[in-house]
Amino acid sequence: MIPAAFDYVRAESAEHALELLGEHGDDAKLLAGGHSLIPLMKFRLSVPSIVVDIGRLDDLSYVRDDGDHLAIGALTRHRNIETSSLIVDQAPLLVAATAKVGDPQVRHRGTIGGSITHGDPASDIPAALIALRATMIVDGVHGQREVPADNFFLGFLETDVGSQDLLTEIRVPKVANAGWSFQKFNRRAQDWAIVGVAVHLDGEECGVGLVNMDSRPVRAEAVESAVAGGAGLREAGELAAEGLEPPSDLNASSTYRQHLARVLTTRALEEATSERLM
Amino acid sequence: MKVEMTINGKDVSYDVEPRTLLVHYLRDYAELTGTNIGCDTSSCGACTVHLEGEAVKSCTILAVQVDGGEITTIEGLADGEKLHPMQQAFHECHALQCGYCTPGMIMAAVSLVDEIPNPTEANIREGLEGNLCRCTGYHNIVQAVLQAASAKSET
Numbered sequence A: 001m002i003p004a005a006f007d008y009v010r011a012e013s014a015e016h017a018l019e020l021l022g023e024h025g026d027d028a029k030l031l032a033g034g035h036s037l038i039p040l041m042k043f044r045l046s047v048p049s050i051v052v053d054i055g056r057l058d059d060l061s062y063v064r065d066d067g068d069h070l071a072i073g074a075l076t077r078h079r080n081i082e083t084s085s086l087i088v089d090q091a092p093l094l095v096a097a098t099a100k101v102g103d104p105q106v107r108h109r110g111t112i113g114g115s116i117t118h119g120d121p122a123s124d125i126p127a128a129l130i131a132l133r134a135t136m137i138v139d140g141v142h143g144q145r146e147v148p149a150d151n152f153f154l155g156f157l158e159t160d161v162g163s164q165d166l167l168t169e170i171r172v173p174k175v176a177n178a179g180w181s182f183q184k185f186n187r188r189a190q191d192w193a194i195v196g197v198a199v200h201l202d203g204e205e206c207g208v209g210l211v212n213m214d215s216r217p218v219r220a221e222a223v224e225s226a227v228a229g230g231a232g233l234r235e236a237g238e239l240a241a242e243g244l245e246p247p248s249d250l251n252a253s254s255t256y257r258q259h260l261a262r263v264l265t266t267r268a269l270e271e272a273t274s275e276r277l278m
Numbered sequence B: 001m002k003v004e005m006t007i008n009g010k011d012v013s014y015d016v017e018p019r020t021l022l023v024h025y026l027r028d029y030a031e032l033t034g035t036n037i038g039c040d041t042s043s044c045g046a047c048t049v050h051l052e053g054e055a056v057k058s059c060t061i062l063a064v065q066v067d068g069g070e071i072t073t074i075e076g077l078a079d080g081e082k083l084h085p086m087q088q089a090f091h092e093c094h095a096l097q098c099g100y101c102t103p104g105m106i107m108a109a110v111s112l113v114d115e116i117p118n119p120t121e122a123n124i125r126e127g128l129e130g131n132l133c134r135c136t137g138y139h140n141i142v143q144a145v146l147q148a149a150s151a152k153s154e155t
Helices: A013-029 A035-044 A078-082 A085-090 A092-098 A105-108 A112-118 A125-131 A221-228 A233-237 A254-277 B020-030 B085-092 B101-117 B121-127 B138-154
Strands: A007-011 A027-030 A050-053 A061-067 A069-073 A135-140 A141-146 A153-155 A166-173 A179-185 A195-202 A205-211 B003-008 B010-015 B048-051 B054-057 B070-072
Touching: A013 A027, A013 A050, A013 A135, A013 A166, A027 A035, A035 A061, A035 B010, A050 A061, A050 A092, A050 B020, A061 A105, A078 A112, A078 A195, A085 A092, A092 A125, A092 A179, A105 B048, A105 B054, A105 B101, A112 A125, A112 A166, A112 B003, A125 A135, A125 A179, A125 A195, A153 A166, A179 A254, A205 A221, A205 A254, A221 A233, A233 A254, B003 B020, B010 B085, B070 B121, B085 B101, B085 B138, B101 B121, B101 B138, B121 B138
Parallel strands: A007 A050, A027 A050, B003 B070
Antiparallel strands: A061 A069, A069 A166, A135 A141, A135 A166, A179 A195, A195 A205, B003 B010, B048 B054, B048 B070
16 A cells, blocks of 8 residues: 655754645644654555655754653654653653653654644544643644644544644643552553543642543543542442543443543552652 | 666676666576565565665666665574574574575564664564564574574674
């Protein structure tokens, strides 16, 4: 399988990439590591007439300590996130979710920005970004904006990053001593999550992100409020599917997904608590 | 468009369409057919090669993305007649049945041992999650990687 024919342009800078997007509009697609876009193009589910390669914009690949948060360049590869001592120390939940993306070969090439901008509702990393209340920095023709994780994921393969925008940075709060857990249920090692849950727990501050429970990654607000209100972990976990009608597919029915969300969230809350006591 | 790279230490240059995948560049243009195409959807790992020393799936990379880069394929591992220690270990442990996954499996295993010099069996099974052996010959593959890794750490 090969993609449909396209013209290829290599962006020399972020500004150049934005210029090219402005010029070509919806006909253009940004290419980072390519591990979400190229499979779509091979299946002809995405047929851009122009591919703008931003893969060599090394100034968008970094992990920086910015005081109360970590700043992660959008083009940072999964492997670099997994092995970044800053992220391992300050946001281990993000490392755990990243380590579940694809397989080592995929993680050598794929980038955090490419993965989350793709907007797959079953993708691993968004669960952690929602739980950690990360903020995305998006550059567009009208300047730069900060988008909280809750407003970033809009729908199936749709994010707040429009056809004229470039995601440049992901800001993740530093939470060195918080409890955390990432639970992913799937049949085979490299499969997408049938349901995935990320939990961040710091005293009464609780963040719970769910993936593949809706057409986009979502926050389990009922669980968070229950934990903040002092509910038991099992009691809180039971609320994980509240208000959600997940899709049914070959892997799982909607009802089974709701069951998984409750079980995995309870498990995640328990693991997050036990780690915190260690 | 013209795409240049260094493959197994040799500089090559071919005029290809931007949509040409790295695996086709290697097989159809550079005529290095040791790299296999299996699933063609970045699941099976048969097409694994090294890009700048790291294992990648060549069916999911455009050749043009690698322009100016350095690739090692299974053909580039041996030193003349002398097999690479990982190839030797696969041979000695009979870590192949039909052999179709073998080139990708060996390239992934070499990259794995570079990253985890003394892997446990669990490290190896997890680290090779991106490579499928449809003969299900995993047992001997894991043994081979363990043998090659311990031979490497002794030298």
